[in-house]
Amino acid sequence: MTRLSTHDAIVIGAGPAGTSVALTLARRGWAVAIVEKSVFPRRKVCGEYISASNLALLDQLEIGEAWRANAGPEIRRVGLFSGETCAEAPMPPAKDGPPAKEGPPAKDGPRAKKDGFGRALGRDIFDCLLLQAARSAGVEIFQPCRAVAIDPDGEAQLVRIQAGNETTMVRAPVIVAAHGSWEPGSLPSQLGKTNRPSDLFGFKAHVTGSSLAPDLMPLLVFPGGYGGMVSADHGRLSISCCIRRDMLARLRKHPRQQSHLSAAEAVSRHLMESCRGVRDALASADADGPWLAAGPIRPGIRSCYERDIFRVGNAAGESHPVIAEGISMALQSGWLLACELSCAPSGRAGRELAGRRYEAAWKSLFSTRVYAAAALAGVAVSPGSATLMAAIVRNFPQALTLGAQLSGKTKLVPGFV
Numbered sequence: 001m002t003r004l005s006t007h008d009a010i011v012i013g014a015g016p017a018g019t020s021v022a023l024t025l026a027r028r029g030w031a032v033a034i035v036e037k038s039v040f041p042r043r044k045v046c047g048e049y050i051s052a053s054n055l056a057l058l059d060q061l062e063i064g065e066a067w068r069a070n071a072g073p074e075i076r077r078v079g080l081f082s083g084e085t086c087a088e089a090p091m092p093p094a095k096d097g098p099p100a101k102e103g104p105p106a107k108d109g110p111r112a113k114k115d116g117f118g119r120a121l122g123r124d125i126f127d128c129l130l131l132q133a134a135r136s137a138g139v140e141i142f143q144p145c146r147a148v149a150i151d152p153d154g155e156a157q158l159v160r161i162q163a164g165n166e167t168t169m170v171r172a173p174v175i176v177a178a179h180g181s182w183e184p185g186s187l188p189s190q191l192g193k194t195n196r197p198s199d200l201f202g203f204k205a206h207v208t209g210s211s212l213a214p215d216l217m218p219l220l221v222f223p224g225g226y227g228g229m230v231s232a233d234h235g236r237l238s239i240s241c242c243i244r245r246d247m248l249a250r251l252r253k254h255p256r257q258q259s260h261l262s263a264a265e266a267v268s269r270h271l272m273e274s275c276r277g278v279r280d281a282l283a284s285a286d287a288d289g290p291w292l293a294a295g296p297i298r299p300g301i302r303s304c305y306e307r308d309i310f311r312v313g314n315a316a317g318e319s320h321p322v323i324a325e326g327i328s329m330a331l332q333s334g335w336l337l338a339c340e341l342s343c344a345p346s347g348r349a350g351r352e353l354a355g356r357r358y359e360a361a362w363k364s365l366f367s368t369r370v371y372a373a374a375a376l377a378g379v380a381v382s383p384g385s386a387t388l389m390a391a392i393v394r395n396f397p398q399a400l401t402l403g404a405q406l407s408g409k410t411k412l413v414p415g416f417v
């Protein structure tokens with residue numbers, strides 16, 4: 001059976017990018033629908049660290065207090081665990097200065113609270129907080145429903161969504177792709193498949209009982225990949241990493257095993273065997289749920305507006321997770337787009353104007369960190385340079401503080417003071 005509902009905007013995906021744009025538009029009086037294929041709460045491949053530079057935006061989205069109440073300890077030190085190297089340096093606090101000149105106006109932006117340091121909160125909790133706030137703001141939520149097609153329909157567009165055997169059509173002039181970038185699909189905004197030896201797969205697990213210092217977030221560098229560990233909510237430690245396709249295949253064919261190891265088993269063994277810091281931190285830890293896998297990930301900068309579809313979060317562009325800034329970029333890109341859309345004239349010309357302005361704001365805020373992350377990831381996965389990196393950091397740990405600054409951890413969102 002097919003039914004039709006009409007909205008001002010339809011957002012596909014209820015990750016941080018989708019809920020950020022939907023919430024902001026709904027609070028400005030737009031009729032918004034979110035289409036999300038998964039049932040929440042759901043765990044997700046993600047390190048779950050959120051930079052303090054997002055706190056003013058979380059307050060604006062009215063989940064700041066809930067985030068503060070639930071998130072893990074403040075992360076005041078950044079580290080590197082690689083081979084036998086365990087180095088650390090201070091994490092730079094978020095700036096508390098004036099807003100950047102570019103970007104949307106700060107009409108309804110509150111003053112930033114002085115939260116200088118980032119913290120981690122499980123995506124099973126964080127994404128639910130955001131979606132609940134969207135629901136309270138009047139966003140209509142279609143869940144679990146998968147968006148499978150987008151077609152023009154006069155001045156608007158039709159999105160076909162499926163839940164089991166039931167198909168529903170939702171209609172709006174503004175369509176926002178917030179479906180992430182790790183799964184191929186039939187939508188024009190989704191990426192095609194890739195199959196290269198250098199592709200990176202993402203893995204993640206939660207453990208309890210780790211001995212990692214609660215205020216330390218080490219970068220993990222190991223043969224064929226990189227990752228991170230951070231203390232999150234409720235005593236959980238989040239450990240996540242990316243590993244090359246060819247390395248993963250090699251690790252799964254363990255020479256002493258008759259059959260192949262599972263991908264998760266191969267990755268967790270590799271991390272323990274190749275980083276002393278991981279071995280020490282997890283020596284008496286217990287798994288809290290199974291390992292999750294995703295990918296291949298698709299770092300890079302894509303179009304922000306194409307074929308009359310806006311893109312936010314990973315769908316618009318993605319930095320290598322080596323800098324743990326994907327949630328920031330998702331939240332902030334959703335906010336930037338909502339600001340541009342809400343002050344643009346209606347109609348196709350207005351959408352094109354909003355698209356151009358949003359793309360310019362996106363590039364000015366995020367391009368540097370995408371390039372910096374690509375350079376750092378390149379060093380981390382290349383065997384010779386990873387050894388050199390560990391040697392540099394051992395002798396000059398302040399390089400870690402500088403790296404955190406370059407990754408955008410201290411950069412406030414335009415429009416917030």
Ligand SMILES: Cc1cc2nc3c(=O)[nH]c(=O)nc-3n(C[C@H](O)[C@H](O)[C@H](O)COP(=O)(O)OP(=O)(O)OC[C@H]3O[C@@H](n4cnc5c(N)ncnc54)[C@H](O)[C@@H]3O)c2cc1C
Pocket residue numbers: 012013014015016017018035036037038045046047048049050145146147148178179180181183185187202203204240241242297312313314315318321324325326327328330
């Ligand atoms: C190993 C690893 C570690 C990371 N660690 C961190 C970190 O510590 N900090 C950080 O900031 N970032 C981190 N990231 C990056 C971060 O996870 C992503 O950048 C972030 O999740 C992107 O948010 P998003 O809203 O764009 O997409 P997502 O969070 O991927 O959300 C997309 C949503 O869309 C839904 N969806 C997809 N297709 C459809 C469809 N057709 N119809 C309906 N719904 C659909 C999905 O179910 C999902 O809920 C990490 C990434 C990896 C791989």
